[in-house]
Amino acid sequence: MITDFYSRLKKLFTDSSLQSKLVWIYFLLIILPLGFFTFYAVHQLSALVKKQTLASVHKAFDNTADAVEGELGRLGSVLDILTMDQIVYQVSSQEHSDYSYTRRLADSTQLATTFEHLRLLSGVSSIRMYVKNDYLYSNQQHDIIPVSEVEGSGWYRSLDGSLSSFWFYPGDFSDQPEKERNWFTAMRVIYNPSNIHEPLAILRADTRASRLEQLIRQPGSTENGIYLLLRENEVLLSSSDTYSAELVSSCISQYTGDIPGQWESLTLEGQGCYALCSPLPQPGWRMAVLLPYGEVYRPSHTLRLEMLLVVCIVGLLSYGIALAISRSTLSRLSRLNQTMQAVEQGDVAIRITPEGKDEIGQLMGSFSRMMERIDSLMDEKVAYGREIKNLELKALQAQINPHFLYNSLDLISCTAIVHNVPEITRMVSALARFYKLSLSRGREVISIEDELQHARLYIQIQNMRFENRIHVEWDIEEKVKDCQIIKIVLQPLIENAIIHGIFEKPERSGTLSVSAGCREDGIRIIVRDDGVGMDATALHANFDPTPPGDITQTKGGYGIRNINDRLHLAYGAPYGLFCESIPGSHTTVTIFIPVIRPCPAKNRS
Structure with a gap:
């Protein structure tokens, strides 16, 4: 089933026009990856935006919590200072015997001054003390108040007589006059040092609710974030x-606080929200x-x-550009296809620009140059056909010439013997053997010994010609003699060393050394002469390999580059x-060839 579907899909794609294929390729290779990339980018960016938003709000929330904690903490710090002041205990004392009216008045005035200094230094709104004694104080000391004036208030009844501080917010003062309902308050009961179960007074420090409300309304990182x-x-404050306070209270009651400092998902009026709480030093406050x-x-x-809008715009623009480019491309391909069809039908003279x-x-351009090359090759083929015919005729003649040459050399040798000229006999005999080895019965590979x-x-023939002016030193290892080598490699090198090296010297004589040895990587045959040597230009002309595609041109016989090409x-x-x-x-030429041993001869029946 799957294989059949794949085959149909492949056939549909194969049989479609090139323009349809380009459109499909554009869709598969551009639109799909761009869509997947956009989806992935949006997903990652959404996660990043969420993380950064929560981190920003978290930081702002911590700053707000620290500010609120500091504002409330100042109230507690003022009470801590006052509980250590001896005058507080003197003023709130109920002992009459040793506490004169003058001293009471002086202490109350000093305590009021202390309250004023602490208020200014700490930044709290007001400091008051409620006392249980019946001392008469100056009317100016309105910060020291008899308890009897507040015994009927709700906040006073909530005091349970413990040693801890008590914290109140404006709602706890609902039964008080209007001006007493706008305070966040810290209170602490003062006990008689001689009897810790006897309360003497109540210290009170206030800060205006508007100050705390300003703190929690300032840092909102988002428009609808609720502090x-x-x-x-x-x-207490929002x-x-x-x-409404009831909805918010119902929502915040879902907060578990299992992981401190961790955002939790809650439900507020049917909608999701993230919540974060931080405890304050005040008991139960956060x-x-x-x-x-x-x-x-x-x-x-x-x-x-x-991003979706950008993807759509980019996709449409890219599609329009791709369509225009495909049409331009296909028009050129169409003309090229028509030209190739014309060539297929036999019109080899047609060209395309x-x-x-x-x-x-x-x-x-390659097709145009190929057609020109084809024309050139066709002309060369005609010329090569004529050349091959000529070479075939020469080959037929070459089959006759060696027999005629051998017969002629035998006749010359016999004539020399009859006329008692041994030098001619040696020359002819060496020449006959030389050509016999050159022909090698048509074999291209011979032994190194041959x-x-x-x-x-x-060299023997040359010495006969030139009165033994060439001295030769041979150093041949026995184990290389039966190894194989392509023929007529060494003789051209020796010829070159004699003619262009030794005979170029003024005395036209010299020494030629030939050595052959076998190594692990191959056989090296070394020809060294003490002739005139060669410069860099001559070395390049004779020993650099023929460039690929070129044909080695030699004039009359085997050239040095011809030998190098044959070895390669x-x-x-x-x-x-x-x-x-x-x-x-001097000049030293090395022939480097692999070690090739002759195959063992097969037994003949």
Whole structure:
């Protein structure tokens, strides 16, 4: 089933027009990856925006909590200082015997001054003390108040006589006059040092509710983030008027606080929100922040719509550009296809003009050059056909010439013997053996021993011609003699050393040394002469390999480059000729070939 579907899909794609294929390729390779990338980018950016938003709100929340804690902490610090002041205990004492009216008045005045200094230094709004004695104080000391004036208030009845501090918010003063309902208050009961169960007075420090309200309304990182000051789950202050205190209290009651400092997901009026709480030093008091989901994900929603719009615009623009480029491309391919069809039908003279420098333009140019090359090759083929005919005639003649040459040399040798001229006999005999080894019965590969013998005969003939002016030193290892080598390699090198090296010297004589040895990597045959040497230009002309595609041109016989090319063709790139020459001193040519032993002869029946 799957294989059949794949085959149909493949056939549909194969049979479709090239323009349809380009559109599908555009969709698969551009639109799909771009869509997947956009989806991935939006997902990652949404997570990043959420993380950064929560981190920003968390930081602002911590700053707010620290500010509120500091504001409330100043109230507790003032009470701590006053509980250590001896005058507080003197003024609140109920002993009459040793406490004169003058001293009472002086102490109350000093205590009022202390209250004023602490208020100014700490920044609290007011400091008061409620006393149980019936001393008469100056009317100016309005910060020292008899307990009897507040015994009927709700906040006074809530004091249970413990040693801990008590914290109140404006709602706890609902039964008080209007001016007494706007305070956040810390209170502490003062006990008689001689009897810790006897309360003497109540110290009170106040700060205005508007100051705390200003602190929690200032730092909102988002428009609808809600900062809360709580006592248990009761809302004391809120930075937002959008939701009622009951809804907020119901929502915050879901907060578990299992992981301190960790955001939790809650439900506020049917909508999700993130919540974070931080405890305050005041017992049961804490700061909280509620952040609706919409505030967290609104930037990512906006970003998603923007990226989707950008993808659509880019996709449409890219499609239009791709369509225009495909039409331009296909028009050139269509003309190239028509030209190729014309050539297929036999019109080899047709040509196409290249357009553009891209791959299609290069293809059109390559096709045009190929047709020109085909015309050239066809002309060369005709010329080669004529040349081959000539070579075939020469080959037929070459089959006759060796027999005629051998017969002629035998006749010359016999004539020399009859006329008693042994020098001619030796010359003719060496020449006959030389040509016999050159022909080698049509074999292209001979033994190194035959190759060395061929070289010896050549040197012998040359010495007969030039009165033994060439001295030769041979150093041949026995184990290399039966190894194989392509023929007529050594003799041209020796010929070159004699004619262009030794005979170029003024005295036209010299020494030639020939050595052959076997190593692990191959066989090296070294020809060294003490001739005039060669300069760099001559070395390059004779020993550099023929460039690929060129044909070695030699004039009359085997050239040095011809030999090097033959060695490369026969044995590969690592092998060949290597030359070292010093002008005016010597020349050393090395033949490097692999070790090839002859195959053992098969038993004949």
